[in-house]
Amino acid sequence: MTNAPALTSDQIPPSYARCFQADCPKADTCARFLAGKYIPTGKVWGDAVYPTARQGNTCTMYKQTRVIRAAYGFKALFAEVKQKDDTPLRNRIKAYLGGNTTYYRYHHGEKLLTPEQQDWIINLFRRAGYTEELHFDGYRELYDFSPT
Incomplete structure (x- = not known):
């Protein structure tokens, strides 16, 4: 590779x-x-x-080796979000990721978002009307060892 x-x-x-x-x-x-x-x-x-x-x-256990561009951090995403949208968007992301603790682990880069998770979160912002400059705080190239 x-x-x-x-x-x-x-x-x-x-x-x-x-x-x-x-x-x-x-x-x-x-x-x-x-x-x-x-x-x-x-x-x-x-x-x-x-x-x-x-x-x-x-x-049945085969998983294709792939290198992904994993992301972390939500400050950049929320930079231009209106106050009325902030809490509902944040709560939806927390629910999607599995709760408060997990959300903050992704925010601080302790856990990294897969491309599929990134797409889900970006689409959430798009559905809320935010389409400009949607990106996470940082990215890392790494092997995908997610369970599926």
Whole structure:
């Protein structure tokens, strides 16, 4: 994969199911097999993809390796929002992301928004009538290790 960001074991969620089947025809493009190459020092067990997931050339646990442009921070989005729209928009985003704590983890960059989450939030602002300069505070290129 050209121009791929550097990868370390700490970038992979601890509960991410890893695969170790090097003979799989899809191993070269599978995020789970890639994750299997990066085991943290001292980790001796965890979630894994069983050989039974593979049936011939298909695998029920296959996940295409992809690099995404993840986002964080909401200050830029709310910069031009009218006061009457601020709380309803913020509450919708909090509900979508899973609550107050999770919202602030995305806001401060502790968690990063996938492109799909970004689209949902941008579309929320568009439906509310905001169409100019819709962007998040920051972006990072990284491998997608979301569960699905």
